[in-house]
């Protein structure tokens with residue numbers, strides 16, 4: 001199994017994948033440089049050890065501090081082509097409630113909205129279905145997995161672990177794993193989850209996890 005560290009950063013998590021290379025997936029939001037440096041130091045790392053930053057989708061809680069982290073790490077930032085205009089403008093992909101839980105979460109979050117992300121220029125813009133991460137020392141791929149947003153990507157490792165952003169989330173009320181309660185396209189979300197299940201068996205979300213294959217299968 002590949003070493004994956006979750007940086008719990010309040011509103012959303014960032015994940016560090018350590019193989020030959022070091023990959024940061026998502027950035028959290030409302031976190032300053034000192035806090036990131038402390039999180040990296042806790043793992044015996046420095047910001048400059050990070051070779052690539054992947055943003056899973058254009059929601060501010062997942063990329064809000066990408067500009068700061070690009071400066072700290074000197075690493076390029078990869079996102080999907082549909083996320084690029086959002087990142088450049090500090091924008092936010094639509095969060096569409098898919099079910100009753102989504103409505104409840106939106107209501108709960110409303111006092112904290114809108115989340116404000118710093119605009120950031122992506123360096124690697126993913127246009128196809130997959131992007132190989134081998135050049136960054138990671139035995140895996142970024143895979144286009146739309147549904148939660150139309151710009152969502154996941155990282156699928158050869159080890160069978162996958163980092164899926166908000167495609168799988170714990171309920172903020174019970175902690176139980178759920179399929180994204182926000183989805184711009186429910187059918188594409190389900191297709192993406194089935195695609196991920198065919199390629200991985202342990203799933204790390206941007207707000208919790210990891211979730212096992214059995215846990216995810218029960219959600220379909």
Ligand SMILES: [Zn+2]
Nearest residue numbers: 057059148166
């Ligand atoms: Zn999201």
